[in-house]
Amino acid sequence: MDETKKDNNIMQRLFNAHKNPEVNSEGQAEESVVRNVENASNSEDHLNKETAGGTTNTIGIDIGTSRIVSCKIGTDRKEVSQSELNAFFSIPLSPMTREILERNGMHYTELKNQLVVFGYDAQRFANMFNGELLHPMQEGLLKADEPNATHMIKEIITSLIKKPRELGQKLCFSIPSPRAGMESDLVFHEAILKKFFVGLGYNAFSVNEGLAVILSELASENYTGIGISIGAGMCNVCFSFLSVPVITYGLPCGGDLIDLSVSRVINESITRVRVIKEESLDLSRAPKNNLEQALHIYYDDMLSKIVNSLANTFSKSSNLPKLSQPIPLVLAGGPCIPNGFKTKFDKMLRYVELPLEISETRMAADPLRATARGALVYSK
Amino acid sequence: MNVDYDTFPIEKRRHTRFTISGSAFEFEDKLYEIANLSARGILLDLQSRAVAAGGASEIVAKVLDKNKFDFNLVDTSSRSKLPLKGRVVRVIKENERVVALALQFSLLENSQQEGTY
Secondary structure, three states: OHHHHHHHHHHHHHHHHHHOHHHOOOHHHHHHHHHHHHHHHHHHHHHHHHHHOOOOOOEEEEEOOOEEEEEEEOOOOOEEEEEEEOOEEEEEOOHHHHHHHHHOOOOEEEEOOEEEEEOHHHHHHHHHOOOOOEOOEEOOEEOOOOOOHHHHHHHHHHOOOOOOOOOOEEEEEEEOOOOOOOHHHHHHHHHHHHHHHHHHOEEEEEEEHHHHHHHHHOHHHOOOEEEEEEOOOOEEEEEEEOOEEEEEEEEOOOHHHHHHHHHHHHOOOHHHHHHHHHHHOEOOOOOOOHHHHHHHHHHHHHHHHHHHHHHHHHHHOOOOOEOOOOEEEEEEOHHHOOEOHHHHHHHHHHOOOOOOOEEEEEEOOOOOOHHHHHHHHHOO | OOOOOOOOOOOOOOOOOEOOOOEEEEEOOEEEEEEEEOOOEEEEEOOOHHHHHHOHHHHHHHHHHOOOEEEEEEEOOOOEEEEEEEEEEEEEEEOOEEEEEEEEEEEOOOOOEOOOO
16 A cells, blocks of 8 residues: 555656656656647547548558557648557556546556556656556567557557547558568458457558558659658568559568667667667767667668668569669658668668669658558548 | 449459559550559549540450450559559440459469568
């Protein structure tokens, strides 16, 4: 009981602190989370108004290992997108804790005598208790050894999308490419999600993540080019000709592997590695410390795997079209965000020989939302 | 007669159809306009002027005669071509006249997924 009170006091101090950010020693991190929660609730208001107005929309949703992003067109014809961290954190159930969570409008659910906080709110709790977040997915698919994976991913998705106003509203969700020997895992992952969305009342279907990037970014090229979505769990590659996917494949590399590898070699927590990577990593500058040096090394390793896979896979393919002009290559996903990423990628790409000519490498207009935008395009 | 492409069921679709300006169906060196295409199928509008110029009745007779046939998916803006294998899955008629053909296609190499790791 004393422990519970202690936890509640800690949480209450945390909430008080974020209401007065100047007194918070970790003000920067706390403020960003609060802003996110506020943005999410504003967006939800917007979505509710839109529904009340009777507009029926299709929805695109990116089911990423790290984040889930939804995208739709609002009444003002502008895109409305929301995201949630695809993660959760369990704390012992107590009425006081529940009351604090309620009072602060946090996302949580009760599960076997635990209060499970999810989404960006879970990150706050992980930081507060100095614990690691739990994830429903790993390497692009539902995590087999996480007993609450299916339940929690449904909770997280439901915090982003509600039941459709009209039955049969179209919803397109992203799925990764199957990896050799793991095809049946993808079948399970896709079926669980589809069943869930259909159960909500949507006409749900899936799109390959790499193709979604092309649909989002290459409309002016008639959807011809290479789309690479580098996520937390895996990297998905698609080469499409006039929107027809010709080559699609997945690689088991991404942001999580970088975080894990760096964390191991420099004996630092994964959470801290992730924060440094997402907030201050600059790949165009020489590393300033061990952590940055390790991040540079594992970024190089990931990019090397990606460009070598392009060379190997494309040179072996007998399905390539006869191209009369070079095609663009688009990069999307969270790990692409650090400054200098594209330059590093271009440099690596020059070392390999591809059977087709690349006109340019470009970053998606919004690397975190490109897959959801592509799913939205596919949902129409 | 206008075919209502938005409601016409090409097949039990899992793939979204796109209308892409400049996409064409090349069969025996003649180009035919594509009404829309998906990751697996094409809808050829046989009433368009481009098809009429290519010879609508000629193509209908030839593709219906074969179980599977080779063709190219062409981007007329760049003249790039993707060789594919196709088969007719539906013939859309009006007043006994064929007005559209729904085709299903596959890549030359059977697998859509290549080089999965």
